[in-house]
Amino acid sequence: MTDLKAVAKVFGAYMEERFDCAVVAKESAPEMDAIATGFDLARFFGATGVAKGDDFKSRFTTTVGSRIYMPKPHRDDPLLFIEILTHECQHVLQFQESGLKFAWLYLAEAEARVKYEADAYAAGLAVERWLTGHTDDNKIEWVVDALVSSYHLRAEDASLAEKMLKSHYVSIKNGIVMSKAGREAISWLETNHPELKRA
Numbered sequence: 638m639t640d641l642k643a644v645a646k647v648f649g650a651y652m653e654e655r656f657d658c659a660v661v662a663k664e665s666a667p668e669m670d671a672i673a674t675g676f677d678l679a680r681f682f683g684a685t686g687v688a689k690g691d692d693f694k695s696r697f698t699t700t701v702g703s704r705i706y707m708p709k710p711h712r713d714d715p716l717l718f719i720e721i722l723t724h725e726c727q728h729v730l731q732f733q734e735s736g737l738k739f740a741w742l743y744l745a746e747a748e749a750r751v752k753y754e755a756d757a758y759a760a761g762l763a764v765e766r767w768l769t770g771h772t773d774d775n776k777i778e779w780v781v782d783a784l785v786s787s788y789h790l791r792a793e794d795a796s797l798a799e800k801m802l803k804s805h806y807v808s809i810k811n812g813i814v815m816s817k818a819g820r821e822a823i824s825w826l827e828t829n830h831p832e833l834k835r836a
């Protein structure tokens with residue numbers, strides 16, 4: 638049987654090179670302490686995932702530009718690692734494509750944030766489906782709830798998020814992956830570990 642942990646490691650190295658980014662241990666990054674203790678978030682361009690204190694450091698992966706700050710529980714679970722890394726690589730790409738505009742829109746405009754997050758979740762979910770064979774429709778609700786509580790979305794932004802995620806789901810179920818990081822991840826898996834495919 639294929640060792641998923643070993644696969645995740647090589648996959649991680651590939652994605653880091655492909656998207657010109659780095660996975661950093663969040664618990665030992667001093668700049669994350671600064672954020673966790675309430676340092677001005679807006680100064681960190683492209684920060685994704687906003688929470689508080691310990692939660693922020695142990696439960697959420699945060700991408701700032703091309704640095705992906707990932708807590709240990711996310712790094713240690715190979716399936717979670719692959720899914721989250723793919724999601725975060727989509728954010729890295731968004732930042733590379735529109736730089737400061739991305740950072741600004743992400744922080745200031747709920748609608749833009751919803752679109753960026755929907756694309757990133759779609760990337761992660763596509764890989765999850767490839768590896769596990771299932772797409773859980775309840776997950777859309779879960780993602781929308783997470784977005785609403787993290788970002789204080791208005792009702793219309795939440796329904797936009799739901800609409801976008803549903804349309805991504807329809808594509809994913811038809812084997813079409815709209816998010817670039819999701820396509821890259823799946824094409825690497827197809828090439829290197831076709832035996833892992835469940836969907």
Ligand SMILES: [Zn+2]
Nearest residue numbers: 685728754757
């Ligand atoms: Zn995200």
